[in-house]
Amino acid sequence: MIHLLRQHIQNRLGDDVEGLDKVLATFEERHFKRGELVLKQGDCCTYVYYIATGCLQVFIYDADINENTRDIVTEDNWCADLTSFGSGQPSAENIKAVEPCVLLAVSRPNFQQLMQTVPQFDKVYRQILEASYANSVYRINTFVSLSALDRIKWLMDYRPKLMSRLSNKLIASYLGISQETFSRLKAKI
Amino acid sequence: MIHLLRQHIQNRLGDDVEGLDKVLATFEERHFKRGELVLKQGDCCTYVYYIATGCLQVFIYDADINENTRDIVTEDNWCADLTSFGSGQPSAENIKAVEPCVLLAVSRPNFQQLMQTVPQFDKVYRQILEASYANSVYRINTFVSLSALDRIKWLMDYRPKLMSRLSNKLIASYLGISQETFSRLKAKI
DNA sequence: TAAAAACGTTGACTTTTGTCAACGCCCTTT
DNA sequence: AAAGGGCGTTGACAAAAGTCAACGTTTTTA
Numbered sequence A, B: 001m002i003h004l005l006r007q008h009i010q011n012r013l014g015d016d017v018e019g020l021d022k023v024l025a026t027f028e029e030r031h032f033k034r035g036e037l038v039l040k041q042g043d044c045c046t047y048v049y050y051i052a053t054g055c056l057q058v059f060i061y062d063a064d065i066n067e068n069t070r071d072i073v074t075e076d077n078w079c080a081d082l083t084s085f086g087s088g089q090p091s092a093e094n095i096k097a098v099e100p101c102v103l104l105a106v107s108r109p110n111f112q113q114l115m116q117t118v119p120q121f122d123k124v125y126r127q128i129l130e131a132s133y134a135n136s137v138y139r140i141n142t143f144v145s146l147s148a149l150d151r152i153k154w155l156m157d158y159r160p161k162l163m164s165r166l167s168n169k170l171i172a173s174y175l176g177i178s179q180e181t182f183s184r185l186k187a188k189i
Numbered sequence C: 001t002a003a004a005a006a007c008g009t010t011g012a013c014t015t016t017t018g019t020c021a022a023c024g025c026c027c028t029t030t
Numbered sequence D: 001a002a003a004g005g006g007c008g009t010t011g012a013c014a015a016a017a018g019t020c021a022a023c024g025t026t027t028t029t030a
Helices: A002-013 A020-025 A082-087 A108-117 A119-145 A148-158 A160-165 A168-175 A179-188 B002-013 B020-026 B082-087 B108-117 B119-145 B148-158 B160-165 B168-175 B179-188
Strands: A028-032 A037-039 A047-053 A055-061 A067-074 A094-097 A101-107 B028-032 B037-039 B047-053 B055-061 B067-074 B094-097 B101-107
Touching: A002 A020, A002 A047, A002 A101, A002 A119, A020 A108, A020 A119, A047 A055, A047 A082, A055 B119, A067 A160, A067 A168, A067 B119, A082 B119, A101 A108, A108 A119, A119 A148, A119 B055, A119 B067, A119 B082, A119 B119, A148 A160, A148 A168, A148 A179, A160 A168, A168 A179, B002 B020, B002 B047, B002 B101, B002 B119, B020 B108, B020 B119, B047 B055, B047 B082, B067 B160, B067 B168, B101 B108, B108 B119, B119 B148, B148 B160, B148 B168, B148 B179, B160 B168, B168 B179
Parallel strands: none
Antiparallel strands: A028 A101, A037 A094, A047 A101, A055 A067, A055 A094, B028 B101, B037 B094, B047 B101, B055 B067, B055 B094
């Protein structure tokens, strides 16, 4: 699966990336079953994952033990609790494979070494950060400015494939509404 | 006001920052009155601002011309629409001085030159990104997991000074609720 | 300083959303 | 194949939040 990561990086930095082989050699391939936890809250997030295939849910539990979904990330994207990963503090978040997943993982020590020794990897990291941040900004704006119905319409426009790919329960959680409300509002469109 | 930025950088990178004077010389000091727009949606965000003093509101308008607040940023922090700044595309967001502000601004060309010529500036930018992102993640989690009442309590804990410093109208908008609901819920605590 | 505008609160009412329960369906899993 | 569990939908009701209006207060601004 490493060729997918190679392509991902080359798409962003060009075909001639110095140190690319060194970078790729540092990643470990890890497989997760549907429903399996990749990261459990309280544990430190010691890996950053490139999703070769599959789909991850990033979520926190509220007082009633509901899963509240901060993000849903699909193949050819990166996933981690970057806050925990960067600080070394325990994670407040959980990451779960909602489909069978093949992930390519870099550990924290390896990541830091790559950052220091491969300048191009530094660029990759910045792009991960920028993309994650841009995504978050979008998402916050939907929460402060849109009704539940409009958030559904927004998701249909912005990430249409998610609608057919994931369970309604998960999408409702991603939109910050109950499963029942999602079911009812969806029927109105 | 440039000494505030100097201190900000030294606090993060140490007292001996190579190229610091070059960096500081690149910033322009700009003053904004209370209520003045720093960035208007549709315009490109051509500056990144370090807030020396004051407070900025980042917001978008919805269909009813309400101001929906994505973020509130106070002195000794950075503010911009990084998505627009990075891509050069028109901004979807507005930035307004909600208090009289002194901002230190770097233009896009100067920013890019610093990134290429001063390695330490690169680190500063990454820290801005990481901090902005961490802040966004927190904020999303409050929206997907907390009720309006709990978001108010969260704000009291997480950013207590904002509560006394800003108008209720603005805080309500930041929390994604109406001014009236905020007034009523606040009375319950 | 006086007028105007914006703000904060409260009441009455509407709309939106959540909760609990029931039911059929699909999908595992044994 | 049968049992069990989870999912998606719907109904009935409750709770939460929004809207509109009014009013006194504070803040701007002319």
